[in-house]
Amino acid sequence: MPFAKSKPAEALPLQKKGALFYFKRDWQLYALMLLPMVFIIVFKYLAYTGLSVSFLDYKVARGYAGSEFVGLEIFEKVFNHRDFGKAVFNTLLLNILDLIFSFPMPIILALMLNEIRVKWFKRTTQTLLYLPHFLSWVVIGATAYQMFTTGTGIINVLITNAGGSDIPFLQEDGWWLFTYVVIGIWQTMGWGTIIYLAAITNVNAELYEAAKVDGANRWQQCLHVTLPCIRSTIVVMLIMQLGKLMGGSFERVLALSNAKATEFTTTIPVLVYRWFQSNKFSESTALGLFQSVIGLILVLVSDRVAKKLGEGGLL
Amino acid sequence: MQNTWKKAAALLMAAAMSTTLLAGCGGSGDSTATSTSTGTDSSATSETSTESTGSYTDYSAGFPERVTLQIPVYDRGFENWDVTNNYYTQWVQQEFGEKYNVDVQFVAISRTNEVTDYMQMIAAGTAPDIIMHYDMPQAVAYYDQGALQTIDYDEVAFYAPTYWEKMKDTIETYGTVNDDKAFIFAERDPIYYNYVTLIRKDWCDQVGMAVPTTWEELNAVADAWKEAGLGTINHELITKSFTYFYPWIEADSAANQEELALYLDLNVAPFTWSATENYLRAMNEQYNNGELDPNFYLTTDDTMEKSKFVSGECGTYSFYISNGTDAISSLLANFPDAEVAVLNSTPPIVADGYTPYYYEYPSYGMIMGINADSTDEERAAVYMYLEWLSQPENLTFMQYGVEGETYTVNENGINALVTDYTGESALSQNQNKDYWCLVVESISYGDEAKDLESNKLTLAPAGYEDLIQQSYDMCKANESNGLISPIFTSVVESSSDYTADLTSLWQEAYVACITCAPEEFDSLYAEYSQEYLDAGYQEILDEKQALIDAGSVIYPQ
Numbered sequence: 063m064p065f066a067k068s069k070p071a072e073a074l075p076l077q078k079k080g081a082l083f084y085f086k087r088d089w090q091l092y093a094l095m096l097l098p099m100v101f102i103i104v105f106k107y108l109a110y111t112g113l114s115v116s117f118l119d120y121k122v123a124r125g126y127a128g129s130e131f132v133g134l135e136i137f138e139k140v141f142n143h144r145d146f147g148k149a150v151f152n153t154l155l156l157n158i159l160d161l162i163f164s165f166p167m168p169i170i171l172a173l174m175l176n177e178i179r180v181k182w183f184k185r186t187t188q189t190l191l192y193l194p195h196f197l198s199w200v201v202i203g204a205t206a207y208q209m210f211t212t213g214t215g216i217i218n219v220l221i222t223n224a225g226g227s228d229i230p231f232l233q234e235d236g237w238w239l240f241t242y243v244v245i246g247i248w249q250t251m252g253w254g255t256i257i258y259l260a261a262i263t264n265v266n267a268e269l270y271e272a273a274k275v276d277g278a279n280r281w282q283q284c285l286h287v288t289l290p291c292i293r294s295t296i297v298v299m300l301i302m303q304l305g306k307l308m309g310g311s312f313e314r315v316l317a318l319s320n321a322k323a324t325e326f327t328t329t330i331p332v333l334v335y336r337w338f339q340s341n342k343f344s345e346s347t348a349l350g351l352f353q354s355v356i357g358l359i360l361v362l363v364s365d366r367v368a369k370k371l372g373e374g375g376l377l
Numbered sequence: 378m379q380n381t382w383k384k385a386a387a388l389l390m391a392a393a394m395s396t397t398l399l400a401g402c403g404g405s406g407d408s409t410a411t412s413t414s415t416g417t418d419s420s421a422t423s424e425t426s427t428e429s430t431g432s433y434t435d436y437s438a439g440f441p442e443r444v445t446l447q448i449p450v451y452d453r454g455f456e457n458w459d460v461t462n463n464y465y466t467q468w469v470q471q472e473f474g475e476k477y478n479v480d481v482q483f484v485a486i487s488r489t490n491e492v493t494d495y496m497q498m499i500a501a502g503t504a505p506d507i508i509m510h511y512d513m514p515q516a517v518a519y520y521d522q523g524a525l526q527t528i529d530y531d532e533v534a535f536y537a538p539t540y541w542e543k544m545k546d547t548i549e550t551y552g553t554v555n556d557d558k559a560f561i562f563a564e565r566d567p568i569y570y571n572y573v574t575l576i577r578k579d580w581c582d583q584v585g586m587a588v589p590t591t592w593e594e595l596n597a598v599a600d601a602w603k604e605a606g607l608g609t610i611n612h613e614l615i616t617k618s619f620t621y622f623y624p625w626i627e628a629d630s631a632a633n634q635e636e637l638a639l640y641l642d643l644n645v646a647p648f649t650w651s652a653t654e655n656y657l658r659a660m661n662e663q664y665n666n667g668e669l670d671p672n673f674y675l676t677t678d679d680t681m682e683k684s685k686f687v688s689g690e691c692g693t694y695s696f697y698i699s700n701g702t703d704a705i706s707s708l709l710a711n712f713p714d715a716e717v718a719v720l721n722s723t724p725p726i727v728a729d730g731y732t733p734y735y736y737e738y739p740s741y742g743m744i745m746g747i748n749a750d751s752t753d754e755e756r757a758a759v760y761m762y763l764e765w766l767s768q769p770e771n772l773t774f775m776q777y778g779v780e781g782e783t784y785t786v787n788e789n790g791i792n793a794l795v796t797d798y799t800g801e802s803a804l805s806q807n808q809n810k811d812y813w814c815l816v817v818e819s820i821s822y823g824d825e826a827k828d829l830e831s832n833k834l835t836l837a838p839a840g841y842e843d844l845i846q847q848s849y850d851m852c853k854a855n856e857s858n859g860l861i862s863p864i865f866t867s868v869v870e871s872s873s874d875y876t877a878d879l880t881s882l883w884q885e886a887y888v889a890c891i892t893c894a895p896e897e898f899d900s901l902y903a904e905y906s907q908e909y910l911d912a913g914y915q916e917i918l919d920e921k922q923a924l925i926d927a928g929s930v931i932y933p934q
Contacts, residue, residue, distance in 0.1 A: 121521075121522045121523050122499045122500040122522050122523075122524065123499050123500075123522050123523040124522075124523050125500070128523075144878075144911065144912055145878065207675060211672055211675060212671070213671060213672060214672070233672075233675075320674060320675055321614055321674040321884040321885060321887075321888040322674050322888050322889075336877050337877060339493065340873070340876055340877030341492070341496055341522070341873070342874075342877065
C-alpha cells in the first residue's frame with residue numbers, strides 16, 4: 063500500500079528527501095497536473111514561436127521556414143508608418159481617459175453600495191449594475207447608434223422635441239470621445255465593484271467600532287477606515303490597469319466607430335486588425351509584439367513603484 | 378484494491394487526454410511542414426511542367442487509386458442549406474466521383490470572409506485544390522503569396538478539351554502574371570440589368586414630378602421630397618469595389634487607356650483623380666442641400682440601406698434584384714400604396730455633360746489557380762471535373778435541378794423555376810451558382826431575348842417583371858459606354874502593401890469631403906489628396922506608371 067509507505071516519512075520531517083521521493087509519493091497529483099501543463103505549454107508558450115513572423119517577410123504558403131528573414135526591417139517599417147504615431151497617441155489617450163474616469167468609478171460605487179442598509183434594494187441595484195458587463199460590444203455599439211444618432215436616435219429625438227438641437231454624440235470627434243468614455247464607464251463600473259465589495263467585507267468590524275468611539279461619522283469612517291483598508295486591492299487593480307495602457311478594447315473602438323468621427327479611432331489594436339485583414343501578417347505581428355512589450359514594461363515599472371511606496375504590489 | 382483501480386483509471390485518463398492533445402499539435406506541425414516544403418515543390422513543378430512534352434496519363438477510365446478532389450464553394454449563409462453536403466454535392470459524387478474513382482469533397486469558403494478563410498487554409502496546408510477569387514488583384518495576391526502552381530496549358534487541353542476550347546483565348550490572354558501561367562477562368566457572358574436602383578414612384582407622383590433621368594432631375598425631385606416632408610436619397614458607405622466614379626469620368630479621360638490603367642482599380646479608390654473630385658463635389662452639394670441622407674455614412678451595409686428604404690426614411694435603394702428579394706414586399710407592408718420604378722441600372726444616372734460610363738466586366742468570370750500543394754493526380758482531377766461540369770447536361774442539372782420538380786420547361790423552351798418547391802432536390806437560394814461558377818458566370822441560352830425572358834422569371838418578384846424590362850432597356854441604351862479595366866501582367870507590389878491603409882483613409886476622406894461646408898470643399902479635397910498620396914497612393918501610381926511604360930499592361934480590344 064503506497065500510503066503505508068509514505069506515513070513514516072512524514073513522521074521524520076528532519077530527513078531531507080529528493081524530488082524523486084515526492085514524485086513517487088504524489089505521482090497521482092503530478093499525473094493530474096500533466097494535462098493543464100501541456101495545455102499551457104502548447105497554447106501559451108508554443109504560440110510564441112509565431113512571433114518569429116515579425117522578423118520574416120512572411121508568405122503564408124511558404125511558412126516560417128520558407129519565408130525570408132529580414133531582421134528588424136518590419137519593425138522599422140511599422141515605426142515609420144504614418145498611422146503609427148497617431149495609433150500610439152490615441153491608444154494612450156483613450157486608456158488614460160479610462161484610467162481617470164472609469165477606474166475610480168467602481169471604488170466610489172462600491173463605497174456607496176456598502177452604505178446601503180436595505181438589503182433587497184442593494185441586491186437589485188447590484189444586479190442591475192452588473193448587467194451591462196454581459197453585453198457584447200457589438201450589441202452595445204448597435205444600441206448606442208440607435209440611441210445617439212442625430213435625427214433618428216431616441217435621445218436626439220427627445221432633445222429636439224424638448225426644443226433643443228441635435229447633439230452629434232457619435233458623429234463628431236469631440237463628442238465621440240465623450241460618449242466613448244461614458245459608455246465605457248456604464249459598461250464596466252458595476253462589474254468592477256465586485257472585487258472592492260469583497261475587499262470591504264474583509265475590513266475588521268472592530269475598526270469601525272473604534273472609529274465610532276472616536277466620534278467619526280459615516281463619511282469619516284468611509285474615508286479613514288474603509289478606504290485605507292482596501293488600498294492594497296486598489297493598488298493591485300491599478301497595476302493591472304496600467305498594464306493595459308497600451309492595449310485597450312479593440313471591439314469597443316470598432317463597435318463605436320464610424321466613418322465620420324475618425325480622429326480618435328485609429329488605435330494600435332485597430333491597426334493590428336486592419337493589417338491582419340489585408341494579410342500583412344508580419345506588420346501586424348510586429349505591432350502586436352511592440353504593444354505587448356510596452357505593456358509588460360508598464361506592469362513591471364508600476365509594480366516596482368508600488369513596492370517603493372510601501373504597497374504589496376502584484377509580483 | 379479499489380484505490381489501485383481508481384489510480385489506474387486516473388492515470389489512463391490523464392494519459393489519454395494528453396495524447397489527444399499532443400496528437401492535435403502533431404497534426405498541425407505536420408501540416409506546417411508540408412506547406413513549407415511546397416514552396417520549393419511548386420517551383421520545381423513549374424519548371425518541369427513548362428518543359429512538359431505533352432505525354433499525360435489517361436484517366437478517362439478512372440484513377441487507379443482513389444483521388445481526393447477538394448473543390449471550394451462559397452458559403453453565403455443560406456438558411457437550411459448545407460453547402461458541403463446536399464442533394465447536388467451527392468449527385469456530383471455519384472455521377473463524377475464514382476465514375477473516375479474520385480472522392481469529391483466540397484470545402485466551404487465564407488463569402489463575406491473569403492480571403493481570411495483562404496489565407497488560413499493556405500497557411501495550414503488545408504486549402505482546396507482550386508484557389509479562386511472574382512477579382513484579379515486578389516487572385517494575383519494569392520499568386521504572390523506562393524499559393525499557386527504553374528499551369529500547363531497542354532495538360533488542361535488534354536484533360537478538359539471542351540473547357541479548353543471554350544476558354545483558351547481568355548486564358549492565353551489574361552492567365553499570365555510575371556510570365557507565369559497562373560490562372561484559368563470561368564466563362565462570363567455578363568448581364569448588367571440585375572443591378573437596379575429603385576425609386577419611390579408614388580413620392581414622385583405626390584410632388585408632381587416624373588421619375589428623374591438625370592442627376593439634376595434627381596436632385597430636383599429630392600428637393601421637392603424635402604419640401605413635402607418625405608425622405609432623402611439613400612447612399613451606402615463605399616468601402617470596397619470602387620466603381621462610384623464611373624459616371625463622373627470626363628470624356629477625354631475615358632478615351633485615354635493609359636489614364637484608365639492608372640486609375641481604374643476595384644481595390645483602391647482613385648481619390649486624386651478628376652473623376653473622384655467631380656463626384657465628391659456633386660455629392661457635397663447634394664448633402665448640403667439636404668437631398669442626401671444626412672447620416673449616409675452610418676449606412677454600412679445593404680441591410681441598413683434596405684431598411685431605410687423600406688421604412689420610408691429614404692426614397693431610393695440600389696441592389697442586385699432577384700425574385701427572392703423582400704425589399705418590395707416589406708415596403709408594401711409598411712406603405713400599401715407605395716409604387717416603385719427603376720431610377721437607373723448598371724449604367725448610372727449622370728449629370729449634364731457626362732456620359733453614363735459603367736464598370737464592364739472582362740470576358741472572364743471566376744479566376745482560378747491550382748493549389749501549390751496539389752499533386753499531379755489532384756490537378757488532373759480538377760481539370761476533369763471542369764470538363765465534366767462544362768457538359769451541357771451536367772451544367773443544366775446543376776443550374777436547374779430536376780425537371781418537373783425544381784423547374785418546368787415552358788412552350789418557348791425556357792426553364793421556369795418552381796419557386797415554392799421544397800423537396801430534397803431544392804436548389805440553393807442563388808440557383809446553385811456557387812457550384813457552377815467554376816465554368817460559367819451566368820445562365821445563358823445563347824440568345825438575348827430568351828435570356829431576358831428567363832431572367833424576368835428569376836430576377837423579378839412576381840408581378841414586377843416590368844422592372845427588369847425597364848432595367849434591361851437602360852442597359853441596352855448605354856451598352857457602348859462600358860469601360861473594361863486594363864490588366865497588369867505583373868504584380869503591383871505596392872498595391873497589396875497600401876490597400877488596407879488607403880481604404881481606411883478613403884472612408885474618412887470621402888465622408889469628410891461630402892459633409893464639409895461647400896466653401897471648404899476645395900481646400901479639404903486638396904489636403905486629403907496630398908495625405909492620400911503620402912499614404913501610399915503615389916507609390917502605387919509610380920509603380921503602375923513604370924509597368925505601363927514597360928508595356929506590362931493588356932488593354933481591352
